[in-house]
Amino acid sequence: MNDVFVGIDLGATNIKIGCFDSDLKLLGKTSVPANENIRPSDAVEEIGSATEEFLGKKQICSDAIRAVGVGSTGQFDLSRGFMLSNPNLKLFQNVPLADMLSRRFGRPVVLENDGNAACYGEYALGAGKGLDNMVFFTLGTGIGSGIILDGKLVHGAADNAAELGHMIIYPDGRKCGCGQKGCVEAYASASSTARRAAEAVKSAPQSTLKKVLDEKGSITCKDVFDHARAGDDLAKEITDGTARALAILCVNMLHTTEPARIIFSGGMIAAGPMLLDRIKYFFDEQIWTLKKEAVEICFATLGEDAGIIGAAALAKQQLKG
Amino acid sequence: MNDVFVGIDLGATNIKIGCFDSDLKLLGKTSVPANENIRPSDAVEEIGSATEEFLGKKQICSDAIRAVGVGSTGQFDLSRGFMLSNPNLKLFQNVPLADMLSRRFGRPVVLENDGNAACYGEYALGAGKGLDNMVFFTLGTGIGSGIILDGKLVHGAADNAAELGHMIIYPDGRKCGCGQKGCVEAYASASSTARRAAEAVKSAPQSTLKKVLDEKGSITCKDVFDHARAGDDLAKEITDGTARALAILCVNMLHTTEPARIIFSGGMIAAGPMLLDRIKYFFDEQIWTLKKEAVEICFATLGEDAGIIGAAALAKQQLKG
Numbered sequence: 048m049n050d051v052f053v054g055i056d057l058g059a060t061n062i063k064i065g066c067f068d069s070d071l072k073l074l075g076k077t078s079v080p081a082n083e084n085i086r087p088s089d090a091v092e093e094i095g096s097a098t099e100e101f102l103g104k105k106q107i108c109s110d111a112i113r114a115v116g117v118g119s120t121g122q123f124d125l126s127r128g129f130m131l132s133n134p135n136l137k138l139f140q141n142v143p144l145a146d147m148l149s150r151r152f153g154r155p156v157v158l159e160n161d162g163n164a165a166c167y168g169e170y171a172l173g174a175g176k177g178l179d180n181m182v183f184f185t186l187g188t189g190i191g192s193g194i195i196l197d198g199k200l201v202h203g204a205a206d207n208a209a210e211l212g213h214m215i216i217y218p219d220g221r222k223c224g225c226g227q228k229g230c231v232e233a234y235a236s237a238s239s240t241a242r243r244a245a246e247a248v249k250s251a252p253q254s255t256l257k258k259v260l261d262e263k264g265s266i267t268c269k270d271v272f273d274h275a276r277a278g279d280d281l282a283k284e285i286t287d288g289t290a291r292a293l294a295i296l297c298v299n300m301l302h303t304t305e306p307a308r309i310i311f312s313g314g315m316i317a318a319g320p321m322l323l324d325r326i327k328y329f330f331d332e333q334i335w336t337l338k339k340e341a342v343e344i345c346f347a348t349l350g351e352d353a354g355i356i357g358a359a360a361l362a363k364q365q366l367k368g
Numbered sequence: 369m370n371d372v373f374v375g376i377d378l379g380a381t382n383i384k385i386g387c388f389d390s391d392l393k394l395l396g397k398t399s400v401p402a403n404e405n406i407r408p409s410d411a412v413e414e415i416g417s418a419t420e421e422f423l424g425k426k427q428i429c430s431d432a433i434r435a436v437g438v439g440s441t442g443q444f445d446l447s448r449g450f451m452l453s454n455p456n457l458k459l460f461q462n463v464p465l466a467d468m469l470s471r472r473f474g475r476p477v478v479l480e481n482d483g484n485a486a487c488y489g490e491y492a493l494g495a496g497k498g499l500d501n502m503v504f505f506t507l508g509t510g511i512g513s514g515i516i517l518d519g520k521l522v523h524g525a526a527d528n529a530a531e532l533g534h535m536i537i538y539p540d541g542r543k544c545g546c547g548q549k550g551c552v553e554a555y556a557s558a559s560s561t562a563r564r565a566a567e568a569v570k571s572a573p574q575s576t577l578k579k580v581l582d583e584k585g586s587i588t589c590k591d592v593f594d595h596a597r598a599g600d601d602l603a604k605e606i607t608d609g610t611a612r613a614l615a616i617l618c619v620n621m622l623h624t625t626e627p628a629r630i631i632f633s634g635g636m637i638a639a640g641p642m643l644l645d646r647i648k649y650f651f652d653e654q655i656w657t658l659k660k661e662a663v664e665i666c667f668a669t670l671g672e673d674a675g676i677i678g679a680a681a682l683a684k685q686q687l688k689g
Contacts, residue, residue, distance in 0.1 A: 122659065180525040194624070196524075201517060203626020204501040207661050210623040215616050215654060216537060226657030227619070295536050298548070302531040303515070303624050305524020333536060336547030338443065340528050 051111040053098055053152070054359030056161065057119035059083065059135030062090065064098055065355030066107075071172055071363065076355070077101040083135055087142045095151040114366050115148055115156045116358030118164025125206045128158050157365045161354055162209065163200050165312065166193025168357030173349040174310045182306040183347070184211065184293070186315035189224075190232045196304050212236065216295045234292040237268035237315050244271045244285045254281035272318040286318075287325055294329030301334070301342050312347030372432040374419055374473070375680030377482065378440035380404065380456030383411065385419055386676035387428075392493055392684065397676070398422040404456055408463045416472040435687050436469055436477045437679030439485025446527045449479050478686045482675055483530065484521050486633065487514025489678030494670040495631045503627040504668070505532065505614070507636035510545075511553045517625050533557065537616045556613040558589035558636050565592045565606045575602035593639040607639075608646060615650030622655070622663050633668030 049068055056063040062081050066074040077100070079093045099109045121133035128145025149156040159167070166175075166183035175181040179198040185191040190212025194201040201208045212232035213225050220229030221239070233239050244266045248256045256279060259270050274282035297309050315322065327344055349356055370389055377384040383402050387395040398421070400414040420430045442454035449466025470477040480488070487496075487504035496502040500519040506512040511533025515522040522529045533553035534546050541550030542560070554560050565587045569577045577600060580591050595603035618630050636643065648665055670677055 178525075196517065196522060197520075199518075201625055203517075204499075204628035204663075205626065205661060207622075207659065208624065208626035213623045213656060214620045216539060218537060218612070218616055218654070223656075227654060291539070295539055299535045299620065300624075301528075302534045303529065303621075304522055305526065305529035307525035333539070333548060335534060335544075338528065340526060342525075 049111060050113045051102065051107060052359040052362045053112055053115040054164075054355035054357065054362065055094060055115065055117040056164070056354035056358065057081070057090075057117055057136075059120075062094060063355055064094060064101070065352065065359060066098070066102060066105075067356070067359040069113075069363070071356060071360055073352070073356075074107070075101060075105060076352075081136065083137050085136060086138050087144065087147065090136075091144075091147045091151050094148065098152075112152060112154050114154050114362035115152050116159065116164070116360070116362035116365075117144065117148065117156065118159050118161045118354045118358045120161050123158060123160060123206050125158055125202060128156065130158065155362070155365060157358075157361045159200070159358065159361055160206075162191030163193040163202075164357040164361065165191070165349075165353040166195060166209075166357065167200055167361055168349055168353035168355075169310050169312065169347050170195045170357075171360035172356055173353060174345055174347050175308055178307045180304065180306050181308045181310060182211070182297075182300045182304065183310045183312065184296075185313035185347075186235070186237060186293075186311060187313040188236060188238050190236050191313070194300075194304055194306075201304070211296060211300065214296060214299060216292060216299070231292050231296045235289045235296075237313075240268045240271055240285060240289045240315075241266050243288060244282065247281055247285060251281045255279040256282055268315060269317070272315075272322065276321055286322065287329075290322060290325035291329040291333075293326050294333055297326070297330050297342070297344055298333050301340055305340065306342060308343045308345060310345055310347050312349075312353060316346045370432060371434045372423065372428060373680040373683045374433055374436040375485075375676035375678065375683065376415060376436065376438040377485070377675035377679065378402070378411075378438055378457075380441075383415060384676055385415060385422070386673065386680060387419070387423060387426075388677070388680040390434075390684070392677060392681055394673070394677075395428070396422060396426060397673075402457065404458050406457060407459050408465065408468065411457075412465075412468045412472050415469065419473075433473060433475050435475050435683035436473050437480065437485070437681070437683035437686075438465065438469065438477065439480050439482045439675045439679045441482050444479060444481060444527050446479055446523060449477065451479065476683070476686060478679075478682045480521070480679065480682055481527075483512030484514040484523075485678040485682065486512070486670075486674040487516060487530075487678065488521055488682050489670055489674035489676075490631055490633065490668050491516045491519075491678075492681035493677055494674060495666055495668050496629055499628045501625065501627050502629045502631060503532070503621045503625065504631045504633065505617070506634035506668075507556070507558060507614075507632060508634040509557060509559050511557050512634070515621075515625055515627075522625070532617060532621065535617060535620060537613060537620070552613050552617045556610045556617075558634075561589045561592055561606060561610045561636075562587050564609060565603065568602055568606060572602045576600040577603055589636060590638070593636075593642065597642055607643065608650075611643060611646035612650040612654075614647050615654055618647070618651050618663070618665055619654045622661055626661065627663060629664045629666060631666055631668050633670075633674060637667045
């Protein structure tokens with residue numbers, strides 16, 4: 048019987064479950080629906096049955112499961128395996144989630160925040176493979192992140208480390224949802240990029256984005272990138288604002304934990320080389336001349352599976368101790 | 369025979385040598401003069417003889433030395449124990465300094481950059497004692513720094529980590545000596561604080577700093593803090609600029625490695641509570657409202673001995689290692 052590792056991505060509307068062999072090769076995925084009112088005990092039971100059902104179909108005995116990893120948004124006490132709160136799952140307040148899942152599966156369970164889990168996925172199998180010092184960003188509605196140092200995720204004094212999107216780079220700048228001003232996230236997330244475009248288009252009626260706003264009533268980040276690619280000046284300027292904020296974040300992280308590679312993931316990287324090249328351009332423009340560190344800035348390779356892969360990789364890693 | 373650990377602070381004009389017992393209690397200090405043209409082999413020999421002479425006077429046999437630690441400014445390949453370059457010691461180019469000292473002492477030698485060594489000193493015996501996650505800044509002509517994470521110094525991919533004074537917080541801001549614009553160091557080091565005051569006084573002739581500039585031909589950072597304490601508005605404004613830049617650095621580090629304590633050291637902390645209180649004030653003003661981490665911002669306690677204490681502590685730690 049070959050070992051199986053389970054990686055879970057606990058989302059707001061969908062709980063993704065991946066089953067992996069001991070080389071972290073994906074055996075297959077399943078999922079269960081979620082909603083903001085799902086009870087922790089119900090979620091745990093549904094995760095358990097869905098996993099068993101999936102393995103059954105593959106004619107794999109659930110005894111083959113060696114360990115389980117879970118990534119989720121929320122606040123945690125990781126050493127105790129508690130989810131303290133979750134903005135999307137209202138009933139997950141101070142829940143001993145690792146213990147509950149461990150009882151259900153009869154196996155060790157490791158809990159991790161979703162940014163860290165995806166970071167660990169890229170480290171284990173993706174764009175950061177083989178690199179013991181890396182930094183990971185996921186660019187979506189917000190900016191998630193993770194730091195690997197000497198092969199381990201950085202958790203900090205109380206599991207609040209690696210909130211890198213909230214690094215302040217424009218003091219007195221744009222208001223961020225976190226309560227700070229001038230965070231990277233207030234400029235460079237998908238929603239901030241879209242918001243900056245919608246604001247700027249008011250005083251740039253010649254922009255092709257004007258028509259988008261008039262017709263659709265709103266502008267998305269994808270619109271901005273599409274119109275930048277098509278040559279619209281305002282869209283290019285907004286894209287550059289995003290790329291520049293991300294580049295400064297890269298400079299600042301180079302001077303902090305000195306990663307060998309900085310990896311961007313998330314919906315926004317669909318913009319492709321246009322975005323990556325501009326991040327690199329502004330990085331080269333901003334970085335010091337004192338010495339030349341060999342950092343590489345690139346895109347992630349695992350896509351949306353990074354979370355379940357990372358959760359499974361952490362489960363496997365935890366078994367090793 | 370009790371164990372002795374030697375901690376060395378390799379400065380530009382003076383090489384400080386401290387001898388410590390196994391509890392890192394200082395047995396005593398000695399030093400040898402240095403200059404920018406000192407040859408590495410001569411420096412090593414002089415360090416060796418000065419240490420032996422000092423121990424001889426204390427009637428301690430040099431065989432009691434168990435390990436040696438060295439902190440220095442410069443560029444390093446720490447795992448190989450090489451000093452690659454040193455802006456103050458011209459002949460220290462690609463020098464296997466750890467090996468050379470190890471041959472001279474017949475004992476293991478650990479090399480570390482000076483900011484990290486002082487950081488480790490505060491961690492081992494000073495303001496960071498007992499805290500496995502901390503960040504350390506030394507405020508002088510420049511801004512040195514170190515990060516302790518899970519009880520270990522952060523070195524990064526190629527020993528260039530923790531150059532935190534070069535975090536960019538004001539893009540397109542003041543030019544820094546490192547070639548970047550808007551680094552914290554370009555605002556908040558002692559020399560940058562003095563420089564900002566000298567510039568600002570030109571358009572504020574009512575400031576009491578004007579008289580200092582006219583009489584002495586220059587303004588020091590100490591002048592700025594003294595006049596701020598005495599109530600001069602311009603001096604208070606310049607002090608606030610320094611405190612605010614340091615506070616933003618604290619916010620950014622909280623979101624990065626989440627230290628339990630952030631410790632400031634160096635000549636500038638002689639300013640006392642006036643400076644510390646303003647750093648805390650701006651930290652509280654800038655930090656997010658999303659959650660409340662329990663970080664403490666304080667001053668270092670070991671003074672100028674932090675470097676030799678840290679070097680000796682690293683030597684002791686390496687033996688355990």
